[in-house]
Amino acid sequence: MEDLTTREQAENKLIDMIVEHLQTGKKFPTENQLIKDLEISRTTLRELLSYYKATGIITSQQGSGRYIEMPDISKQIANTWRILVRAKPSLLMDFLEVRSILELNSLGKAMQRIDLEQLQYMGEQVRIMKEKAEMGQAFVEQDGEFHKTLFRVTGNVFLEQLLTAFWELFADSPIEKNHEDLTTVAYQHEKILEAFTRQNLPVLEDLMKEQFEDARFRIAKYIQNYH
Numbered sequence: 001m002e003d004l005t006t007r008e009q010a011e012n013k014l015i016d017m018i019v020e021h022l023q024t025g026k027k028f029p030t031e032n033q034l035i036k037d038l039e040i041s042r043t044t045l046r047e048l049l050s051y052y053k054a055t056g057i058i059t060s061q062q063g064s065g066r067y068i069e070m071p072d073i074s075k076q077i078a079n080t081w082r083i084l085v086r087a088k089p090s091l092l093m094d095f096l097e098v099r100s101i102l103e104l105n106s107l108g109k110a111m112q113r114i115d116l117e118q119l120q121y122m123g124e125q126v127r128i129m130k131e132k133a134e135m136g137q138a139f140v141e142q143d144g145e146f147h148k149t150l151f152r153v154t155g156n157v158f159l160e161q162l163l164t165a166f167w168e169l170f171a172d173s174p175i176e177k178n179h180e181d182l183t184t185v186a187y188q189h190e191k192i193l194e195a196f197t198r199q200n201l202p203v204l205e206d207l208m209k210e211q212f213e214d215a216r217f218r219i220a221k222y223i224q225n226y227h
Contacts, residue, residue, distance in 0.1 A: 077165035
């Protein structure tokens, strides 16, 4: 069994290899090659690899091997907290507070960077929302695509993933699935899209604040009924 120093040296080498392959995009070495390069046992190697697999940095493609990728923390956050939210719905209020701060402060940047193709895509989501609302059907998927487009527009990967995680937590909760006034929500999104198109930041901020206030009300109502 390797001593701690040997393990630490091996992990440092492994990190260097991860950085190199993240930059080049090349396939990661096989397990046998890593054992030889790092001079450690298969058991120790698998222990080290398991951590980076869990974080999403190392991914496996069947028949192709291992690759190094930028991790998607949105999945990690959503999957971890989804269960806790079901046990303690009041956590949704905490997530909403963080989401509102981040999203409101990113609107200016999103407005500067958004292009015609993205506006058209958001417009298509709004069109489907309105159609579904008229039929009394929920449109969580389109609502998500609308907001996730705005998250991507910021150009900040970390911010995008955080906001996406918060969105997924709301989408998976009864707060979004059982919305009472679908038509109002659909037209709210149409107004948000219009504010983006007209490059009217003050109006956009007011509209987003209205959405967050509505979400706070629905969360509070849900928590009250939950107890």
